[in-house]
Amino acid sequence: MKYFNTTGICLPEKNFMVDTTKKIDQILKMVYRGQYFIINRPRQYGKTTTLALLKRRLIPTSEYLPIFISFEASDCDVFKTVENFCKHFLRLLINDQTIKNNGFDKLISEQLDTVTSFLSLSDAITSILNTINKRIVLLVDEVDKSSNNEIFLHFIGMLRNKFLSAQKGGDTTFHSVILAGVHDIKNLKLKIRPDSESANKGGQYNSPWNIAVPFKTIMSFSPDEIKGMLDEYVSETGNQMDTLAISERIFFWTNGYPFLVSKLCLMMDEEVLPERDNQNWSIQDIENVVGLLLRETNTLFDDISKNLEMYKDLHNFIKSVVLGFNEFNFELDNPIISRAHMFGFITNTDNQKIKIHNRIFEEKITNYFLSKHQIDSLTNGKNITQPYISLEGGLDFRTVLDKFQEAVKEKYSKNDVLKSDEFLENDLRLLFMIYLKPIINGHGFCFKEVQTGEEKRLDLVVVYKNEKFVIELKLWRGTIAHKKGLEQLKEYMYKENVEKGYMLIMNKNKTKTFKKWDDKGIYCVMI
Secondary structure (H helix, E strand, O other), X not given: OOEOOOOOOOOOOOEOOOOOHHHHHHHHHHHHOOOOEEEXXXXXXXXXXXXXXHHHHHOOOOOEEEEEEEOOOOOHHHHOOHHHHHHHHHHHHHHOHHHHHOOOHHHHHOOHHHOOOHHHHHHHHHHHHHHHXXXXXXXXXXXXXXXXXXXXXXXXXXXXXXXXXXXXXXXXXXOEEEEEEOOOHHHHHHHHOOOOHHHHOOOOOOOOOOOOEOOOOOOOOOHHHHHHHHHHHHHHHOOOOOHHHHHHHHHHXXXXXXXXXXXXXHHHHHHHHHHOOOOOOOHHHHHHHHHHHHOOOOHHHHHHHHHHHHOHHHHHHHHHHHOOOOOOEOOOOOHHHHHHHHOOOEEEXXXXXXXXXXXXXXXXXXHHHHHOOOOOOOOOOOOOOHHHEOOOOOEOHHHHHHHHHHHHHHHHOOOXXXXXXXXXXXXXXXXXXXXXXXXXXXXXXXXXXXXXXXXXXXXXXXXXXXXXXXXXXXXXXOHHHHHHHHHHHHHHHHHHOOOOEEEEEEOOOOOOOOEEEEEOOEEEEEX
């Protein structure tokens, strides 16, 4: 029976997976044209599976011979010298199953002793390809896993020179070369020297792979593609669901990130269903599985924390985005924005602004920043959940804001740090989310939406069990601006289909006033 898979290569005959036929068709057009290109996508985005499926499609043809190699398991010694690397590259070709099946492994083995430099490797490649006399397609996975990428950069520079020479009829080289990894070739130098001043300024962007054509195939999954996978699952297992509604909800959380899509389905099928008699899926099931996923540790989430810790500029930029401190244009020429996009942290909105790629990442990254601060900074370690829960088990959000105001007021009278403009404009947002987190933890989520314009608003949508609350965080800019803010919040409440709204106002006046009042059906609290 088929199963959902989140590790290694996904295969259509073994796994429930999105039908990527159209995506593979688009990539094959580039291969047939003899183009060189880079599939650089974030971790666990389906790159290895894509290369494997490409190879499968090319093997039955008599004209093409695909070779699939990977540097993932390569020993560190391989990258210590050029000779080690060149011999290792030939051994990778020899070990490719397609090469063995066609009896070309002995041909390549004969070149091992002669290869000591990139010049001799170039000659060996020419000799091998002339003898095989097929259109060789080289698929190279995990190009950024090598311990010394400088040598690899020289290698692909050699391939570039062979490509240009072949275009003039002066050499024989691979028909098409596809490199796959997280880093684009221009970013590999950033990886080599992540903390260098020139890297931060973009000075390491000279590419030895400027022959590559842009790779524009969309590798994320659309709701329709997710639905097709779920339809197959229903047909094979007999478990029932509204596949359209479920696929849209999975997309709502993942924005089509391949690993996250498969992971939610895998957890639902193998962790949730075995524990109950009802084998059908519901929207609430997806919400519950998202909660389970956010509480676990996996390699993708580990990478998020690792990259935020490694790059200080990235850390500060993502913090500003996720907490709504600033609004940024989606400009990939900016090295920090390019790196954030490369790691999969961000994407662009319809109006070309930056947002966190998906809601699961947003939750995970927010939790990361909250954990960097004292969680009990306003609560003194007390259990703060109980006072906010109604007799019916719902959340009393008026009380949440009242108690938060009291806690800040108490701190304000004792701590001069809380009187600074920086705290009011930035850290108070973080402080409120820290305060809110243990209240909704395990029972709901908090979505953030940064609003554009001079208002510097941060709208929060809190989902607690089956309830939804809309809260606007903003600076006090006078009565006129407040009235405008009320109308904007009313519009947002209508969009979210809620009747009650809440406003947390940060007052930067030197004479601080702690107030709370109802204004046109919106409960306002000033700090």
